[in-house]
Amino acid sequence: MRPPTNYQSRSLRLNSAxxxxxxxxxxxxxxxxxxxxxxxxxxxxxxxxxxxxxSLNLDFFTHIPAPVGETGGGMANSMVGSAIVLALASSMxxxxxxxxxxxxxxYGQGKLLAMAVRFTADVLNGIPSIxxxxxxxxxIVMQQMHFSAFSGGVALAIMMVPTITRxxxxxxxxxxxxxxxxxxxxxxxxxxxxxSVSLRTASPGIITGCMLAFARVAGETAPLLFxxxxxxxxxxxxxxxxxxxxxxxxxxxxxxxxxxxxxxxxGALVLILMIMVSVTLVRIYAGRGALKGAS
Amino acid sequence: MSLExxxxxSTPPTAPMTQTEAPLHAPAIVNFVTSAEPVAAxxxxxxxxxxxNTCSNGGLADKSFAAxxxxxxxxxxxxxxxxxxxxxxxSKLSLAQFGFGFFLRxxxxxxxxxxxxxxxxxxxxxxxxxALAMAVxxxxxxxxxxxxxxxxxxxxxxxxxxxxxxxIPSVVYGLWAVFVLVPIMRDQLGPWLxxxxxxxxxxxxxxxxVGLLTASIILAIMILPIISSITRDIMQAVPTSQREAVLAxxxxxxxxxxxxxxxxxxxxxxxxxxxxxxxxxxxxMAVTMVIGNHPVISKSLFAPGxxxxxxxxxxxxxxxxxxxxxSLIEIGLxxxxxxxxxxxIARALVWAVTRGAxxxxx
Numbered sequence: 001m002r003p004p005t006n007y008q009s010r011s012l013r014l015n016s017a018x019x020x021x022x023x024x025x026x027x028x029x030x031x032x033x034x035x036x037x038x039x040x041x042x043x044x045x046x047x048x049x050x051x052x053x054x055s056l057n058l059d060f061f062t063h064i065p066a067p068v069g070e071t072g073g074g075m076a077n078s079m080v081g082s083a084i085v086l087a088l089a090s091s092m093x094x095x096x097x098x099x100x101x102x103x104x105x106x107y108g109q110g111k112l113l114a115m116a117v118r119f120t121a122d123v124l125n126g127i128p129s130i131x132x133x134x135x136x137x138x139x140i141v142m143q144q145m146h147f148s149a150f151s152g153g154v155a156l157a158i159m160m161v162p163t164i165t166r167x168x169x170x171x172x173x174x175x176x177x178x179x180x181x182x183x184x185x186x187x188x189x190x191x192x193x194x195x196s197v198s199l200r201t202a203s204p205g206i207i208t209g210c211m212l213a214f215a216r217v218a219g220e221t222a223p224l225l226f227x228x229x230x231x232x233x234x235x236x237x238x239x240x241x242x243x244x245x246x247x248x249x250x251x252x253x254x255x256x257x258x259x260x261x262x263x264x265x266x267g268a269l270v271l272i273l274m275i276m277v278s279v280t281l282v283r284i285y286a287g288r289g290a291l292k293g294a295s
Numbered sequence: 296m297s298l299e300x301x302x303x304x305s306t307p308p309t310a311p312m313t314q315t316e317a318p319l320h321a322p323a324i325v326n327f328v329t330s331a332e333p334v335a336a337x338x339x340x341x342x343x344x345x346x347x348n349t350c351s352n353g354g355l356a357d358k359s360f361a362a363x364x365x366x367x368x369x370x371x372x373x374x375x376x377x378x379x380x381x382x383x384x385x386s387k388l389s390l391a392q393f394g395f396g397f398f399l400r401x402x403x404x405x406x407x408x409x410x411x412x413x414x415x416x417x418x419x420x421x422x423x424x425x426a427l428a429m430a431v432x433x434x435x436x437x438x439x440x441x442x443x444x445x446x447x448x449x450x451x452x453x454x455x456x457x458x459x460x461x462x463i464p465s466v467v468y469g470l471w472a473v474f475v476l477v478p479i480m481r482d483q484l485g486p487w488l489x490x491x492x493x494x495x496x497x498x499x500x501x502x503x504x505v506g507l508l509t510a511s512i513i514l515a516i517m518i519l520p521i522i523s524s525i526t527r528d529i530m531q532a533v534p535t536s537q538r539e540a541v542l543a544x545x546x547x548x549x550x551x552x553x554x555x556x557x558x559x560x561x562x563x564x565x566x567x568x569x570x571x572x573x574x575x576x577x578x579x580m581a582v583t584m585v586i587g588n589h590p591v592i593s594k595s596l597f598a599p600g601x602x603x604x605x606x607x608x609x610x611x612x613x614x615x616x617x618x619x620x621x622s623l624i625e626i627g628l629x630x631x632x633x634x635x636x637x638x639x640i641a642r643a644l645v646w647a648v649t650r651g652a653x654x655x656x657x
Binding site: 019020022023026027029030031032033034036037038040041043044047048051095096099100102103104106107108113114116117119120121122123124125126127128129130131132133134135137138139142158161162165189190191192194215216218219220221222225226229246249250253254261264265268271272275276279 | 356357360361363364365366367368369370371372374375377378381382384385432433434435436437439440441444453456457459460462463464465466467468469470471473474475516519520523547548549550552570573574576577578579580584604607608611612624627630631634635637638639641642646
């Protein structure tokens with residue numbers, strides 16, 4: 001008969017000690033890496049707020065850029081320009097994105113075509129933004145022979161579509177079937193069921209998706225470089241070059257003038273505040289569980 | 296659509312009425328059913344029937360709505376195909392002039408019209424893989440911490456912070472890198488690396504602060520949240536029973552994570568890493584601002600470089616001559632194809648684990 005294992009034997013105890021040491025080591029490393037990730041974020045945010053807040057003043061919101069060598073000036077035209085380009089992008093990207101999401105969730109369940117669309121949307125989501133810029137340039141700017149706000153809007157709209165499609169689909173999938181069946185059972189046509197029941201129930205989640213897509217393209221610079229192009233003056237026309245906040249930040253950041261650097265920091269702070277406020281609002285809105293009423 | 300109910304003597308009995316009367320006069324139902332047709336036939340007097348006659352049966356509206364949704368869904372294909380076509384058409388000149396050799400030549404001379412993409416490919420690959428090498432271990436650590444170790448109270452704020460990191464625009468990272476990271480590289484980190492790791496040969500030459508290494512660091516910071524949040528989702532998709540089974544065998548927590556979680560999630564984690572690679576390959580603004588923008592292939596990581604995306608960003612609007620522009624568009628085409636392949640592989644791997652769960656927004 002084999003003698004009972006001596007659990008106090010040196011080798012077993014060493015083995016456990018080693019295992020526990022590794023366990024603690026890895027735990028420590030995981031915590032360390034989390035700290036290492038949080039630190040740059042806090043550093044970036046803190047520095048941004050410090051530099052941005054000290055450069056921000058009322059002129060920033062009311063003036064257009066001053067000529068080189070003069071102090072003062074602001075980015076009022078860039079903010080308005082950004083708003084115009086983003087409104088254009090949203091008006092094109094949001095309906096298409098939501099409709100594609102509706103197809104995936106309501107009509108395409110289990111179809112190969114829907115799988116292919118889903119996959120393509122995910123792949124499109126990962127295509128570099130600068131490629132969208134080239135596409136919009138080749139399509140619109142090359143035809144018209146001048147840069148335009150419209151082409152910038154198209155480039156950003158293309159970027160919004162896949163994100164919105166996927167979130168819309170995800171949110172529609174959470175709508176219980178019983179609600180749809182109740183509507184269909186009352187004799188409501190399917191299109192009406194989709195619009196008034198499914199989309200309406202899922203609307204908080206879909207709005208969240210749209211806001212996140214919006215926040216993502218709001219900071220995009222690369223697709224605007226050769227579509228919207230930027231403008232030092234006021235412009236409200238859709239077929240003319242228009243200023244945009246991220247673009248202006250880029251131009252000012254790589255310029256050699258201290259005054260422009262100051263404005264770049266202020267612009268970055270405004271941009272990031274805009275994005276963060278929208279993301280946070282969305283998070284609160286979505287976190288309140290608007291879909292809970294449906295289930 | 297509101298169905299107005301006007302009680303009239305000639306109206307066929309409504310549903311509640313038949314129900315209440317059913318137990319008393321059972322034949323009444325039969326009577327109603329059989330008489331329904333005649334009532335409708337000779338009854339223009341029935342407002343309900345009139346109303347129903349005025350509206351279509353919804354077939355047309357339903358079909359056109361479904362078709363509209365289908366068209367919008369197909370437009371996603373159309374977008375991808377359209378981008379591909381237009382990039383090929385616009386880069387025809389350079390495709391014809393240089394052929395495939397375009398990607399193997401290192402000349403970039405707009406004056407004499409001699410173009411090759413090799414330095415940009417080198418710069419893109421070098422910065423992306425360096426960034427991955429820095430970001431992946433950290434991202435794994437963060438994902439493990441968030442998914443397995445983190446106290447529930449800290450999980451939401453830390454997830455929120457890392458996702459906030461993903462929401463910062465590229466140009467703001469670039470701004471920070473230009474004014475904070477570049478001086479640190481130039482004055483502190485660079486000399487330190489030269490002193491202790493100079494013997495490897497990767498840290499030679501003059502250190503300007505801008506260059507491949509600086510670009511890689513900022514790229515690493517940018518792709519970290521993407522990799523870590525997807526990895527965390529994938530790890531959380533591993534069933535709890537797997538963890539419990541390993542723990543029940545007497546494993547320590549790390550052994551549980553290694554054998555129970557990481558081994559099950561490994562395909563998805565590879566997918567997340569490739570997704571990060573896709574993002575790194577196409578990242579434009581922040582890299583353009585700190586890489587130095589000089590088309591050379593150098594062994595030293597301090598040396599300035601150039602990436603596919605940043606050469607487009609820098610030179611596209613200044614491109615004089617059709618061949619120059621066409622070469623830049625061909626670079627865009629290469630970037631497009633490479634990122635499509637990389638993303639398709641990554642998505643397939645992530646899907647294999649999460650079973651087609653929708654992708655994260657950031």
